[in-house]
Amino acid sequence: MRKITYFVPYPELIPVVRWLMDQPCYQGIFVNASIQYFPIMYDVEVEDDCDLVIARGYSIHVIRERFSGAIVEIPITGSDIVKAIAQCRKNTNCQKIGLIGDYSNMKDIQSMSSLFNINFVVYVIDNPDQIEDMVKRAIEEGCDALISGSHANKCVIKNGFKVYSGIIENSEEAIARALNSAASLLKNMEYEASQMELLRLLAENVTDGLIFVDDRERIRIANANVGRIFPNRRPVAGKGFQEEFSFMTRNYLKACREKQHLDNEIYRTRDMNIAVDFTPVMIEDNYKGMIITIRDIGRLQQREAQIRTKLNEMGLYAKYQFSDIIHQSPVMEHVIQRARKFASVTSNVLVYGETGTGKELVAQSIHNASKRKNGPFVAINCASFPENLLESELFGYEEGAFTGAVKGGKAGLFEQAHNGTLFLDEVSELPVSFQGKLLRVLQEREVRRVGGKRVVKIDVRIIAATNKNLKQMIQEGLFREDLLYRLDVLNLSIPPLRKRREDIRLLAEYFLLKYKEQFETCADHFTGHAVELLCGYPFRGNIRELRNIVERLSVTVQDATVHASDVEESLGLNDTDTQPYPIQHPGQMPPVYQDSPADPIYAKEIRKEEVVSLLKECGYNKSEVARRLGINRTTLWRKMGKMGLL
Template identity: 85%
Template sequence: MRKITYFVPYPELAPVVRRLMDQPCYKGVFANASIKYFPRMYDLEVEDGCDLVIARGYSIHVIRERFNGAIVEIPITGSDIVNAIAQCREHTDCQKIGLIGDYSNMKDIQSMSSLFNINFVVYVIDNPDQIEDMVKRAIEEGCDALISGSHANKCVIKNGFKVYSGIIENSEEAIGRALNSAASLLKNMEYEANQMEFLRLLAENVTDGLIFVDDRERIGIANANVGRIFPNRRPVAGKGFQESFPFMAKNYLKACREKQHLDNEIYRTRDMNIAVDFTPVMIGGEYKGMIITIHDIGRLQQREAQIRSKLNEMGLYAKYQFSDIIHQSPVMEHVIERAEKFAAVTSNVLIYGETGTGKELVAQSIHNASKRKSGPFVAINCASFPENLLESELFGYEEGAFTGAVKGGKPGLFEQAHGGTLFLDEVSELPVSFQGKLLRVLQEREVRRVGGKKVVKIDVRIIAATNKNLKQMTLDGLFREDLLYRLDVLNLPLPPLRKRREDIRLLAEHYLMEYKEQFETCADHFTEDAMTLLSSYPFMGNIRELRNIVERISVTAQDTAVQVLDVEESLGLGEYDRQIQTAGQVGRIQDQAAAPAYIRNIQKEEIERLLKECGYNKSEVARRLGLNRTTLWRKMGKMGLL
């Protein structure tokens, strides 16, 4: 509650002021107001903690010398003077009236002389020290009545002058106007105080150091974190910025001169690295100062680690980078180079590739190499949800939207991915009826929760993946063409493992060592024959299948070196397939006579026909031909069908 003091020049005024202050329109405003009478002007004292003073006349001069707070002055109005003259005429037959005071703000005051048909003289006083001399002068010049403020009246009484002395009293209307001004001023003071407290709390709760330097290069604000970052420096508020932080002067002056924002200027102070931002404050095109934000780099790194940890717990964190993609093949090197270019922009990406080729690994790598790397990475397998659940999962839902909806509702994956990347795996499995809803979100960049009315703006990059030909699906009416255009802005085909056989050795050795450490098994390398046999396998399940096979080998191998027999058993090769030579002649039968004639006579055209009939299901083709799957893929390899 603001503390207010109303100074009254004569005691009779106090109850009038209190009555006006207690009006309902000022409820609570003047609850902490005191009304004080001061017999002598220079005895006037303003108590400590006072926020606002209301006074009139020459007492204002004394108050200004002793008080730096807000002051509301009660003006002397023309009607107040007229009332004082009328009182004078009632009590005396005066011939000449002297009006003593400073009435420079009143127009045509001399016209009152003709109004009352009386000799009327104004004696102007510039400061309170002139009051007594001016009273004496007025009397010497023949004034037989004086009208003035309370201080001139007291001077007449003190000196025993034999003249009428009337006090100009404020009307209730003038006092009311002053109280209205005081109430408005108090309201503004409260608002400004709240704003300043808000800014103070904001500055103190920012984890960075925050300094405001005014246009005279003086530090106006420095929050507590500045002292934490620079513990050996004294409080800097009020000092010159260049004097306090000379090592920042060059960039500070550059930002001042160019009126341009400078980001992440790096300095080392003591044993700490800091990053500093310089932000010029421009109001109405004029430079008003500089906001300087100081980041403790070590603390930023800790905070980033904490955020990443929490995102990881929520499953909203991309852990893979391009350096995690094990390869040496030129085709894969080209894929990575292309993906790195995609990471530099924000366009949507569509990744094509068979099952197990590492589509999500590449998607995470693109995210982590992009400007969105500090944002969430949210992944969803579109084939895992029926349409009704898919909508609530992606768009979220409000409380009560459906039976079982959690209290308070739930944000969807689009909202969770705001500022980051949403990975739509197996996007080809989206129901056609749902594709239109997804298209609208991608077009409008906003989402509405199920059962909700509020629209939420989103900033999300889409990376989609599929193992099917979406263009063919659009021709078959299974995928919307307009949605395909939204997703397929940048496209990235991933080669199957059989098209990058140079990478099989690297991958197999990597996984073997990984499982050795995980399972504490003995196998830690492949013999050349074993690796040759493994490298000849078609891996229709791609890297995922290779990883499973190496895991099986790691568990079953009996020695540190993985042998051919270990690979054969893990691949499930039969007695016939063990006749395959591994010394550079994989796929060649040692004894052609040992192979049944019907196997040797199977033609390429027959295999091609069966592949089409069986939907390229090689296990079914092998069953119809009476072959095991491994024999089939070797024949297909010879015929160029892989």
């Protein structure tokens, strides 16, 4: 409830004011109002918790020096003055009346002197200190009656002047007008207070420092975060903004002058770096104040990292590391060592490999070994989207950009991958018409959402993957050469499974144990001949195909051991009509081992010179030599016999 103080100019007015305040039209408004009378003007005191003062005349001058709140002035009406003059004529035979006051309608009263058949002299004063001098002057100039306020009347009595002194009394109409003005002002104050409280609650629930400065450059709101950012500078409502934050004056005045928003103005304080926004508040083209947002850049960076972490929790993270890549072949070890080197830099990487070779596994491992490991890992299969959806998926879109657009818009994968890695699988399937848009984003390192105007800076590492010959596609006009150069800064070639046969047994046993646990099945190991059959299979689908075959075996084999017959059945080798590829049988050289342009690596691995070198390196341990060559011991003996090494 607002606290109001009504200062009456003379005590006889107290019951009149109280009666009017109690009228039904003011119900509930002046409940917490006090009515006070101070005989000595300079003794006027206003309580600290007072919200509004009602007073008149010279008292207002004194009150304004001691009270910064709202003041309603009780009007002196023309009829009040006429009534005082009539009372003077009734009580005296005065010839010259002096009217003393600062009332704006005093001069108009002088023109009414002919109506009263008497001489009026108006003495207008500017401040209370002139009252006594003006009273003396009026008497010296022959005034035999004075009409004024209560303070001039007290001066006459105090000095014992022998003149009539009448007080201009307030009519009920004048008092009611003052009360109406006060009621209206109180209503506005309540509304403004509710709005300010709403703003305060909003301000306290934002993580940044927030200050609202009114059009008189006074701080109206400063949330708790401002005190946290500036522990030695706690702004208080009512103080001047420039006084409290002088180092922001230049940009503050610029925003005030130009009525334009200033974004991310950087200041370096003793303890931290801050970013400050200045937003003018304009209502119907009228400047009403300034909203100043202050952000601790260090906390902003921490918050961004937390957001990225939450994005990771939503699935935008890399699951695998280099240690998860099951292998023992030298060729795969070479790929991994090369990839580890790539992880130490931020250059784009292009990964080549047939389907099912584990390109994304390698991409995730590079990400998790890099400095971006705490950032998001975002993957997209470029073949999964038509061009129009691909653009909105990668770049995002604003609300209303197209029919069905999510309210509020959506961040694209580039934005989601900020400070992390974006994996573009099957990059060869990008439409040529879209490749130019992607190239621009990679060059400028910024993205604009579909239907938007704002440009968003991004820091994203690109790892792209393909199972096609992009240089050949360039010749055919299916891939942009400049995009290839942008992607192919570093490159990896993942060997197919048929070129790393040493890894087949390890992978098969890993998958078998995995599915045993997952499906609660029996099979947990292979016979030697079963492994030999798997190692002789060409696996055009690579690791993905091997995994599917082992999953099939895990379900169909009913005991702990997987035999060669089980593998033959799973591979469809018993049905010549469905056998998809040539297979190595005991005593038979599979086509994949023959010297042919299709498999130069394995043609080299079974040459005599290689076998001789491995025998020496392994101390003539034929089992170890066979393991390194990815063949069984029987096959090695047979090959050595043909080479004349036995």
